[in-house]
Amino acid sequence: MNEKNRMFSDKWDLKEILLSYKEEVEESRLPQRAYIIIRKAIRNLQLQPSEAFLEREIAEMLEMSRTPVREALIRLEMDGWIKLIPRKGFSVEPIIRETIEQICQIAEALDGVAAELATLHMDEGHLEQLESFIERQENYIHEHNLKAYADVDDQFHNLIINCSQNQRLKSVMDSHSDQLYRARLFTINDRKLPVRSIKEHRAIVAAMRAQDSKAAQILMHSHRHRGGQEILDIIESKSKRNKKG
Missing domain, CATH: 1.10.10.10 (Winged helix-like DNA-binding domain superfamily/Winged helix DNA-binding domain)
Known part of the structure; x- marks a missing residue:
């Protein structure tokens, strides 16, 4: 052609x-x-x-x-x-490390707060829904369907944000979550299979079931920080390869 x-x-x-x-x-x-x-x-x-x-x-x-x-x-x-x-x-707009790093910093902080607040408001139905998301993610990992995995990951985090019952927090996150999703798709084929993320999701839900809001906040913050660092490292690596090319 x-x-x-x-x-x-x-x-x-x-x-x-x-x-x-x-x-x-x-x-x-x-x-x-x-x-x-x-x-x-x-x-x-x-x-x-x-x-x-x-x-x-x-x-x-x-x-x-x-x-x-x-x-x-x-x-x-x-x-x-x-x-x-x-x-x-x-x-x-290109996907550059500096911009995504700033978005990751916001996501770390606010997702942690959302997890803390959501723990206080979630009922059994919400917890079961989060667990069903994790099961679907495990299936997609086995199928190596990372795009479908990322979509369900988005649903997992969005449900927690919605359950925070903080409309201002939700509004701020809505303005950044799509940019973060774009960065995840941009790097998804260069990342290891997200098996560790599954374990972290299960730990977050376990803290919520135990009504330990502080533990949920700390676990979510750590989860977002680690995942964000993986994305940033790959963006930087891809940028260096493009410059050499």
Whole structure:
């Protein structure tokens, strides 16, 4: 396949993905709908780090007029997902160590607080749901399906955040969790199988069952710190390889 045809194929694939997200989004306001769709594509690496695109191209793929798409892109730039390149369009922000390190620091602290608070509010149903997530993660590890593992990992942590019953904490984490998820996907094939994370998840749930909120906080903080360090080390390693290349 020549370069021109390959680019056409890639854009056709991206259009199909964006339209599938469009069907999933339950939002009537077009700018907000466009924002959610594009952000999801960036989060899931369908729009790759440093990938350039035009407003017109995205509007055509979404089958929307350019006005709501322009509003969505402006907001995405303000939120740190993309950047405007004068006279050239937009570019997806790269995944760099410094930015992800700052996000990991926030996640460590706030996920720890969330675990502490959630321990006080969780009922048996929530605990069983967390345990079912862990079982699914174990199955995905055996299948070497790391993308599915990461999706369930997201659900595990989001349930704990929701059970914290702290809306402000949830709002802050929502603004960073997708960036952290993107970094995890970006590094996922370079990481060891996350067997240790399973053990840490089980320890966190055990502390919650025992109603030991401080232990849950410490275990969650340690879990996030270790996982974040793995991601940061791989990002740095990939950056060095790219510079040598």
